[in-house]
Amino acid sequence: MTPTPHALEDALFTNSFVAELAGDPSWENEPRQVPGYHYSRVAPTPVANPRLLAWSAEMGAELGLTPPPEQGAATELLAGNRVADSMRPYAARYGGHQFGNWAGQLGDGRAISLGELAGTAGRRWEVQLKGAGPTPYSRRADGRAVLRSSVREFLCSEAMHHLGVPTTRALSLVSTGDAVVRDMFYDGHARPEPGAVVARVAPSFVRFGSFQILLAHGEIDNLRALADYVIRHHYPELGAPSPAGYARWFTEICRRTAVLVAHWQTVGFVHGVLNTDNMSILGLTIDYGPYGWLEPYDPAWTPNTTDFGGRRYAFGQQPRVGLWNLTQLAQALAPLVADPNQDLRPALDTYISTYQATYHARLLAKLGLTSQHPEADHALLAALPAALEAAEADMTLFFRRLSEVVPALLAPEAEVTGWGRELLAAVSYAAPGSAGEAPLLTWLSQYADRLRAEPAAPEAIRAGMLACNPKYVLRNYLAQQAIEAAEAGDLSLLHTLHEVLKKPFAEQPEHDALAARRPAWAATKPGSATLSCSS
Numbered sequence: 258m259t260p261t262p263h264a265l266e267d268a269l270f271t272n273s274f275v276a277e278l279a280g281d282p283s284w285e286n287e288p289r290q291v292p293g294y295h296y297s298r299v300a301p302t303p304v305a306n307p308r309l310l311a312w313s314a315e316m317g318a319e320l321g322l323t324p325p326p327e328q329g330a331a332t333e334l335l336a337g338n339r340v341a342d343s344m345r346p347y348a349a350r351y352g353g354h355q356f357g358n359w360a361g362q363l364g365d366g367r368a369i370s371l372g373e374l375a376g377t378a379g380r381r382w383e384v385q386l387k388g389a390g391p392t393p394y395s396r397r398a399d400g401r402a403v404l405r406s407s408v409r410e411f412l413c414s415e416a417m418h419h420l421g422v423p424t425t426r427a428l429s430l431v432s433t434g435d436a437v438v439r440d441m442f443y444d445g446h447a448r449p450e451p452g453a454v455v456a457r458v459a460p461s462f463v464r465f466g467s468f469q470i471l472l473a474h475g476e477i478d479n480l481r482a483l484a485d486y487v488i489r490h491h492y493p494e495l496g497a498p499s500p501a502g503y504a505r506w507f508t509e510i511c512r513r514t515a516v517l518v519a520h521w522q523t524v525g526f527v528h529g530v531l532n533t534d535n536m537s538i539l540g541l542t543i544d545y546g547p548y549g550w551l552e553p554y555d556p557a558w559t560p561n562t563t564d565f566g567g568r569r570y571a572f573g574q575q576p577r578v579g580l581w582n583l584t585q586l587a588q589a590l591a592p593l594v595a596d597p598n599q600d601l602r603p604a605l606d607t608y609i610s611t612y613q614a615t616y617h618a619r620l621l622a623k624l625g626l627t628s629q630h631p632e633a634d635h636a637l638l639a640a641l642p643a644a645l646e647a648a649e650a651d652m653t654l655f656f657r658r659l660s661e662v663v664p665a666l667l668a669p670e671a672e673v674t675g676w677g678r679e680l681l682a683a684v685s686y687a688a689p690g691s692a693g694e695a696p697l698l699t700w701l702s703q704y705a706d707r708l709r710a711e712p713a714a715p716e717a718i719r720a721g722m723l724a725c726n727p728k729y730v731l732r733n734y735l736a737q738q739a740i741e742a743a744e745a746g747d748l749s750l751l752h753t754l755h756e757v758l759k760k761p762f763a764e765q766p767e768h769d770a771l772a773a774r775r776p777a778w779a780a781t782k783p784g785s786a787t788l789s790c791s792s
Contacts, residue, residue: 260377262323265331270372271381272345277486279479280347281393289393290362292474295467295483296347301337301369302390302400304452306434308332310748311755313415316426316458319376320384325429335456336431337369337389344371348392352473353466353534354585356569362470363534364394367402370462381490384428385462388454401437405784407453408740408751410545414457416731416758417542422520423513424542425459441789451744459541461491465582466534468589477592484593487538503593504600511583511608513540518579519615523623524727525551525652527572529561530790533582547788550730551652552775553686554645560733562789576612583608622725623656624704625663625718627711637700637707644700647693651774653730654684660722664715666705677701684774727761728772733786734779735771 274296281297291297309332312324325331333339340346348365355363369392370385387410388402407430414427436449463483471480485498488506495505517540521528528535529547537543549560556573564570570578587601594600620638621628628634645655658680666676677698687693711718731754739750757768779785 260321262318262321265322265325265334266339266341268320268322268341268343268374270341270343270345270374270384272343272372273381273490274349274370274383274486275345275347275372278482281350286391286393288391288396291350291364291393293476293479294350295479296349297364297393298346299348299369299392300340300346301386303338304336304433304435304454306432307336307338307454308432308434309335309429310432310453310743311411311430311751313411313426313428313755315418315759316415316428319378320374320382320428320458321377332431334371335386335429336433336454337386340371346371348394349462349467350394350470351464351466351534352470353464353532354469354582355532355534356564356567357581359473360532360534361473362394363466365392365462366395366398367392367400368457368462380460382426382458383461385457385459386454387457388433388452399437401433401435401452402454403437403439403450404432404453404744405439405441405450405740406546407455408743409548409736410455410457412736412739412751412754412758413545413548413731415755416761417526419759420524420727420730420761422524422526422542423517423540425457425462425537428456428458430455441783459537459539459543461487461537461539462543463487463538464534464543465536465538465586465589466532467538468586469533472589472592480589481593484590491539500594500600503590504604507587507590507601508604508607510538510540510586511604512611514579514583515608515611516540516615517542518576519612519619521575522572522616523619524730525554525572526730527551527558527560527570528575529559529564529570529788531570531575531578531582533585536579536582536586546790549733549788552732553649554642554652554655555649556642556646560786560788562787576616579612580605580608619725623722625660625708625711625722630707630710633707637703640696640700640703644696647695648681648685648697649687649693650681650697651684651686653727654772654774655680656722656726657728657772658683660719660726663708663719663722667709667715667718671705673702673705674698686774724762728764729757729761729768731758732775733784733788734775734782737779737782737784740784 278295281291281294309327346369350364368387369389373381373383391400411427411430417424431454433452435452437452440447488498527549535544547561557571559571591597742750
């Protein structure tokens with residue numbers, strides 16, 4: 258029986274992280290080092306005039322919550338102006354490698370966890386406010402978030418969930434009524450922007466860096482306690498913590514991370530800042546900052562201006578970076594096992610094999626192919642990325658248009674070259690007739706020959722492809738348009754995108770404009786093409 262929905266202000270929070278792990282006894286809310294502890298207790302800092310801008314009905318229903326009014330007790334809680342009696346708000350301590358360099362203590366500098374709520378399906382969810390004020394981990398920052406970054410996090414968290422990508426979720430987006438000064442590209446052009454708070458939700462926000470900081474300070478008892486906590490609450494199927502259990506646990510982390518990265522690579526998502534402190538111990542997409550979606554297919558593309566020098570986190574580098582980050586986590590977990598090389602090293606091979614198998618299977622599905630011809634398919638799939646890059650093809654549009662034309666392609670009289678040029682005209686950012694079209698036209702001819710070997714009817718193949726090739730993704734220029742409108746007081750595009758992205762595989766013809774190729778003006782516009790870690 259489904260529990261009766263209730264208002265957020267009536268919800269009962271539990272606080273396992275605070276109850277079971279080592280807490281900093283000081284409530285001093287000043288930037289400082291916090292050795293010896295997993296978290297610091299801290300209260301959100303109230304804002305001037307909180308107002309609810311957006312609410313995830315799906316996430317709210319999972320938590321058994323009724324939609325809150327624009328202003329009122331629930332919105333006060335979601336902004337940090339009020340703390341319920343059952344909440345034990347805290348900021349977590351963690352470290353991490355940023356762009357490959359050890360950064361020492363980082364921690365929740367602008368995120369404050371309120372506690373956990375029981376979901377209607379039996380799972381517990383941690384609710385965290387992002388942008389609710391300073392914590393001991395804020396360093397020189399103010400702990401606030403701007404509307405710009407908050408809209409992006411709210412929309413993309415929910416969009417990724419509906420795409421089927423493992424992710425943290427978003428519950429609400431609240432404006433604060435306060436201005437926040439930010440320098441979007443760190444180029445000396447700081448300006449006041451409207452502030453906002455996102456309530457984001459996940460079973461846990463523990464990161465790879467949560468363990469790294471403990472090893473770095475030699476806190477082995479705290480390291481073991483955090484590992485045991487995560488296993489008890491989030492990996493109970495692995496049994497009681499033990500040296501053998503830690504090895505099984507690390508293997509499962511590697512497996513989940515591989516599946517996650519394979520999802521990113523097959524929907525064209527670029528995270529933009531895959532530091533070890535931005536890697537979830539549960540294999541979820543976490544920390545939506547300067548992300549983007551491949552439009553011209555380019556393995557070297559990153560939306561993050563901070564990464565332009567080395568392109569460490571470019572699209573094509575994400576599988577390798579996932580492995581590198583897991584290697585750092587293995588080093589952090591080494592004190593928990595007898596022989597790290599024997600107990601943990603094989604899990605990294607599991608990452609590689611799981612990534613390869615998952616990526617291959619997902620790509621086959623996107624192409625409407627079964628695994629009947631592995632040798633031919635290996636060559637076909639291996640040739641596709643270079644062909645897409647040469648043609649400057651929009652990844653999302655290419656796979657969606659390919660899905661739509663399968664019946665015509667398989668017709669006896671089909672003329673692949675003419676059909677291929679028509680498809681390229683619809684999905685390529687290159688000038689018509691450019692030399693880069695040739696590899697993709699050749700590939701399309703080979704693909705058509707392979708597709709004819711499939712036993713399923715053309716319409717069945719088409720339906721299967723449409724079910725795994727989205728029509729709608731959160732392109733940066735769409736997010737930027739929604740941000741600019743919201744800053745001017747118009748929430749209509751924000752709400753439209755939120756609704757459309759809940760059904761990314763459905764046609765929704767009335768919203769075709771939201772599935773269009775990126776317009777020329779967006780290729781260089783700040784926020785539409787490039788962002789920074791401030792985004």
